[in-house]
Amino acid sequence: MEDVARVAGVSHQTVSRVLNNHPNVSSKTRERVEQAITELGYRRNTAARSLVTRRSQTIGVLGSEMAQYGPSHTLLGVQQAARDAGYFVSVAALREVTPETIKDAMAHFMDQGVDGIVVTVPHPGTFDVLRDITAQVPLVAVGSVGDEHLSGATVDQRQGARLAVEHLLELGHQRIGHLSGPADWIDAAARIDGWREALADAGIHPGALIEGDWSAECGYREGLKIAADRSVTALFVANDQMALGVLRAFHELGVRVPEDISVVGFDDQPEAAYFIPPLTTVAQDFEELGQRCIGLLLDRLDGGTTVEAATVMPRLVVRSTTATVAS
Amino acid sequence: MEDVARVAGVSHQTVSRVLNNHPNVSSKTRERVEQAITELGYRRNTAARSLVTRRSQTIGVLGSEMAQYGPSHTLLGVQQAARDAGYFVSVAALREVTPETIKDAMAHFMDQGVDGIVVTVPHPGTFDVLRDITAQVPLVAVGSVGDEHLSGATVDQRQGARLAVEHLLELGHQRIGHLSGPADWIDAAARIDGWREALADAGIHPGALIEGDWSAECGYREGLKIAADRSVTALFVANDQMALGVLRAFHELGVRVPEDISVVGFDDQPEAAYFIPPLTTVAQDFEELGQRCIGLLLDRLDGGTTVEAATVMPRLVVRSTTATVAS
DNA sequence: ATCAAAGTTGTGAGCGCTAACAATTGCATC
DNA sequence: GATGCAATTGTTAGCGCTCACAACTTTGAT
Numbered sequence: 001m002e003d004v005a006r007v008a009g010v011s012h013q014t015v016s017r018v019l020n021n022h023p024n025v026s027s028k029t030r031e032r033v034e035q036a037i038t039e040l041g042y043r044r045n046t047a048a049r050s051l052v053t054r055r056s057q058t059i060g061v062l063g064s065e066m067a068q069y070g071p072s073h074t075l076l077g078v079q080q081a082a083r084d085a086g087y088f089v090s091v092a093a094l095r096e097v098t099p100e101t102i103k104d105a106m107a108h109f110m111d112q113g114v115d116g117i118v119v120t121v122p123h124p125g126t127f128d129v130l131r132d133i134t135a136q137v138p139l140v141a142v143g144s145v146g147d148e149h150l151s152g153a154t155v156d157q158r159q160g161a162r163l164a165v166e167h168l169l170e171l172g173h174q175r176i177g178h179l180s181g182p183a184d185w186i187d188a189a190a191r192i193d194g195w196r197e198a199l200a201d202a203g204i205h206p207g208a209l210i211e212g213d214w215s216a217e218c219g220y221r222e223g224l225k226i227a228a229d230r231s232v233t234a235l236f237v238a239n240d241q242m243a244l245g246v247l248r249a250f251h252e253l254g255v256r257v258p259e260d261i262s263v264v265g266f267d268d269q270p271e272a273a274y275f276i277p278p279l280t281t282v283a284q285d286f287e288e289l290g291q292r293c294i295g296l297l298l299d300r301l302d303g304g305t306t307v308e309a310a311t312v313m314p315r316l317v318v319r320s321t322t323a324t325v326a327s
Numbered sequence: 328m329e330d331v332a333r334v335a336g337v338s339h340q341t342v343s344r345v346l347n348n349h350p351n352v353s354s355k356t357r358e359r360v361e362q363a364i365t366e367l368g369y370r371r372n373t374a375a376r377s378l379v380t381r382r383s384q385t386i387g388v389l390g391s392e393m394a395q396y397g398p399s400h401t402l403l404g405v406q407q408a409a410r411d412a413g414y415f416v417s418v419a420a421l422r423e424v425t426p427e428t429i430k431d432a433m434a435h436f437m438d439q440g441v442d443g444i445v446v447t448v449p450h451p452g453t454f455d456v457l458r459d460i461t462a463q464v465p466l467v468a469v470g471s472v473g474d475e476h477l478s479g480a481t482v483d484q485r486q487g488a489r490l491a492v493e494h495l496l497e498l499g500h501q502r503i504g505h506l507s508g509p510a511d512w513i514d515a516a517a518r519i520d521g522w523r524e525a526l527a528d529a530g531i532h533p534g535a536l537i538e539g540d541w542s543a544e545c546g547y548r549e550g551l552k553i554a555a556d557r558s559v560t561a562l563f564v565a566n567d568q569m570a571l572g573v574l575r576a577f578h579e580l581g582v583r584v585p586e587d588i589s590v591v592g593f594d595d596q597p598e599a600a601y602f603i604p605p606l607t608t609v610a611q612d613f614e615e616l617g618q619r620c621i622g623l624l625l626d627r628l629d630g631g632t633t634v635e636a637a638t639v640m641p642r643l644v645v646r647s648t649t650a651t652v653a654s
Numbered sequence: 655a656t657c658a659a660a661g662t663t664g665t666g667a668g669c670g671c672t673a674a675c676a677a678t679t680g681c682a683t684c
Numbered sequence: 685g686a687t688g689c690a691a692t693t694g695t696t697a698g699c700g701c702t703c704a705c706a707a708c709t710t711t712g713a714t
Contacts, residue, residue, distance in 0.1 A: 001670065001671070002670085012670090012671085013672080013673095016671070016672060016673095017672095019671095020672080044670085044671080045669085045670050045671070047669085047670080047671090048669070048670035048671040048672090049670080049671055049672075050671090051669090051670080051671070051672095052670085052671055052672045052673075053671085053672070053673095
């Protein structure tokens with residue numbers, strides 16, 4: 001910086017002012033400094049800057065199950081929004097979710113001195129751990145909408161589930177089962193709630209609730225059972241991967257989709273349109289989710305202290321796995 | 328740090344020594360200092376440390392198409408290995424791959440002062456841009472094996488393709504087509520090479536080469552054509568998603584898999600086992616890939632200057648989409 | 655007891671930057 | 685030309701840490 005100052009014939013402080021867009025720099029000087037900067041290929045030292053400003057310009061993103069469709073896309077959205085806002089993005093992926101691993105990752109971020117943290121760990125227990133942290137550093141948790149102490153953004157999973165179930169109801173289905181995600185996932189729980197609610201609103205008794213684990217393998221296994229007992233005419237499956245397994249099981253046992261049983265998935269992965277048959281499912285906008293998270297976090301970084309929530313609306317994508325119930 | 332020193336009754340320098348595991352600290356003092364640290368909940372300031380050591384303890388990871396199965400898993404592997412090695416991981420995901428966006432992201436990392444960079448951008452043009460950077464900061468590129476100037480780790484895609492094709496050859500297939508990825512992806516090119524080589528080694532004329540775009544949609548579209556002309560008895564598809572589309576197309580047009588045409592995919596996504604029928608495919612170990620990348624990078628950070636390469640071997644997973652050729 | 659060598663601890667400087675304040679300049683006004 | 689005020693630029697200190705070196709303490713061989 002001293003070098004730049006010398007070349008431009010000004011003091012280092014003036015260079016600093018140019019770099020930080022301070023108003024009171026004459027345009028001639030500013031120009032000269034900028035030229036010197038490009039000439040020397042000067043790059044401001046982040047460490048020194050952080051040391052004095054006490055800001056690292058870094059946002060930590062904590063996630064689990066990052067290989068899954070939802071979490072990985074949320075990360076992508078968050079990353080993009082953060083970088084657009086001029087922040088660096090530090091990532092920690094959890095192999096295993098326990099209070100300890102979460103605390104470790106948080107310590108990791110605190111060591112790094114991140115300005116804020118976004119958490120995408122869709123297990124309810126997470127939030128208890130996070131409440132302590134949020135006092136120390138601004139924090140936004142995906143899925144924490146409704147929590148009194150945590151800011152958060154969520155796709156309205158409950159509404160998504162309602163969309164799916166209402167679609168089936170409109171088609172005349174009365175016995176609508178649900179193959180859910182693990183009940184200790186927030187998203188899974190919300191989808192179960194939505195399914196129950198929609199049925200309750202229609203005055204219809206819910207069909208079987210089967211707890212799955214998100215995997216295609218589990219969808220297949222449970223699909224075989226459902227195909228055998230035929231207790232439902234429609235199945236709402238909590239994600240597309242399980243739906244894939246279900247479709248395969250139905251196919252093997254000669255259950256026709258949608259003629260015999262209708263199936264609705266959740267996520268709208270790109271592949272869903274190429275399942276056999278193409279899957280009716282619920283789409284979520286992860287990019288928007290990421291933007292919302294960063295938006296909330298930036299509010300906090302600007303000094304906001306209120307707990308805020310943002311909700312992103314999902315939408316139903318109708319393809320070929322749903323049809324009017326057979327009479 | 329001064330506070331800790333006071334509580335422990337030593338100088339700040341001794342605290343620093345304890346923190347950095349310097350050998351010449353008596354165990355009594357060390358203990359006292361450590362106690363003071365936990366007592367005060369002291370956390371060393373990374374910015375100040377970086378300022379003097381000129382190390383940020385941060386590795387930048389640049390990736391594109393991060394939503395794809397391969398890239399996202401590579402990121403996961405890299406992230407894990409880096410964090411295990413005590414580094415922070417800064418991520419930049421490219422929406423669009425051009426020399427400019429790559430340079431932008433590199434500038435982003437340089438601004439941040441990362442100690443090293445891992446690049447997962449599977450387009451050959453990338454490497455030309457990177458060669459300039461690698462002089463400034465240690466850099467490892469996934470897929471750059473064979474490049475004179477860049478260190479890199481790769482899954483041996485060519486070998487993976489050979490595995491697939493040789494499997495088909497053993498089953499007696501003679502007309503083996505290939506639905507590839509976009510030719511400007513390194514991985515796609517390597518798989519094409521492997522396919523060609525294996526056939527050449529067997530003295531067999533290659534079947535049709537169709538360039539795809541990795542998507543299930545494209546697999547479907549091309550699958551319809553292949554089903555119509557029946558010019559091949561086996562199809563090697565460059566990833567599982569396209570294979571999914573192919574399977575659906577074949578299904579629709581009544582082409583039986585594997586009886587009429589055998590299909591082999593690539594990636595071994597978890598869902599592949601639940602396609603209809605379960606897909607024979609080639610598995611890659613992304614975790615190991617990530618570890619290798621970080622390994623190479625750490626070598627560089629320790630002062631190594633030689634261009635090194637690491638290769639991870641893929642393996643064939645045989646399921647139900649391949650069978651002996653119909654006579 | 656004496657000395658050198660090794661082990662242990664303390665002192666001062668400085669990494670590159672920004673904040674606060676001080677100094678200078680330009681310009682309109684009296 | 686003197687005065688005041690704003691706009692612009694420069695000076696100094698210090699953020700929290702590690703490095704180099706100085707100083708002190710212990711140990712063990714003479």
